Amino acid sequence: MGRIKSLTKYEFLRHPTYPYIVLAIVIVALGYINPLLYDVLEIDFPVVLDGDNSRSILDTLNLYTFVYLGKTLYRVLTTEIFRPWLLLVISAIYALTIARDMKREHLRFIFSLPIDRWEYITVKILISTLFIWIVYYISTAFILYLRFGYTSFTLLLPLSLARYFIVVSAVSIATALITGSDIATVISGFIGFIALEAVFVTVFAGNELYNLSIQIEPYRVLGLVDEVLAIEDELIRNFLLGMEPDIVSTAITVNNLHIIYSILSSLTILAIGIYIFMRRDID
């Protein structure tokens, strides 16, 4: 156990921090300058914050609030049309950071120690995940503070971004594990992720959800952000106002399923990455 503790401390101390700082600045800047900010937040937030229905953010365990908060924050961070590209760029930065950190010479040192690959991967994933989680937490909290002066945050806040967070972490770590430092593999990792997600949606999504996705996706693909937002907003607003529970619950389910598909896809990619790393020559 002392060995693992030493390894963890060692990896933590040598983990690069500057790319995370850059990442945080990018996220905050995007959140701050996003043209959708006022459209989305100024209208909707009061409903959440101090509506008569008492769904305050402090009521953080409320799943619906989380869904709403997650969607809102996410829109702050990205416009829908740029979502995949932004994710790709962020992940590429992140993956290259990890890959650079896991360069051959370092691995040759680590695996000259009495440490096996499983132990190293576990430590590495935990540390990388912790770092990016902190970045997400601080950045999103900072955006909310900048725009709304909102200062009460719970540890659960970034969980509202769990889907994107897990995708970025898992796919990035996986691609880093596979190669070392190849940008092409990072992109391949994401193509694999998107393909897997598509498979999961196609195989598992029910008719109703599928129809709903079909209703939204063409707008998304065509870059018609307003239309996408209008549909999604309507669904969420309806829910928040306690109207049309069927549609709202469907929307929530769609969202949850998308989260599940994303997580499944990214974890599958991660599993592939780990499998390859376990068999990879470090020569």
Added chain:
Amino acid sequence: MSLKGLAYIKGLRKSFGRVEALKGIDLTIYNGVTGLIGPNGAGKTTLVNIMTGLIKRDSGEVTLFGYDPWYDSKEVRSRLGLLLEDMEIPPRFTARRFIKFLSEIYNTDIEYLYKLIEYFELEGALDREIATYSAGMVKRIMLVYAFANTEAELVILDEPSANLDVGGRLRTISFIKRVKRERNIFVSSHLLPELEEICDYIVLINNGEIIDSNKLTDFYREVRFSEYIVSTSDDDSFKELLDSLSNIDSYRIEGGRIFVKANDPNRAMSEIVELATQHNIKVYQFKPSEDILTRLFRERIYSGEDKIPN
């Protein structure tokens, strides 16, 4: 010293794409100091990498201390001390922090590590980041690392003297000589005279095959030198007499020194001493013009004189 094998290798093969790096080698590594020699690209580093579990063999058997280095890598490495090629000692660590880390990982007494630091003359740089070290200092901290595991049953050193100045090399050789009674060492190096000083066994590898493997003392019996250096009290006068020697095949003068070739060195030496004495010249030296491992290298790897000129 008993002939107990530490590592057994049988039919080991490894390819990288189309390049066959190891072509089914068999090797036993015994207690003592074993030197691995061979030209660049012979397969030395691949062999070391497989023995340490860094790369996976394609086929064959490898066991160290009864464990498979790929599948039981942790067990194997906990019994190894390692200095590997292209291994990065954490550059942002100071030496002090690094040896603290090593003492935690190997559960080694920190005082012993401080003594190693002192031996390799790094005590003045204890609180400097390793990134600021010269290449020689980095190699010395790597040597500290290699010998940090006091439980190591085998220390593997890949080019331990590279980047070291003369003082550093002498110190390293002296250290290995000092610890060789307690430690088993497997060392890969191009510095053949140094290996000759420290090794009990020599393994020659070329083109992914073990060319020869034997005790160094056996090689002394087997290897035939063909050229000798003669050093006398009056080389200039003695050079004039060389033509009269019948037991030498040829001679050459290079850098003021006398080199003679002889198939029967005993008869040649006797004749040289006799001739020199007749002319009141003292013979100080009659010794092979190269060390045994260089000769061995020339004989077994390059098949004689032609490919590598004297």
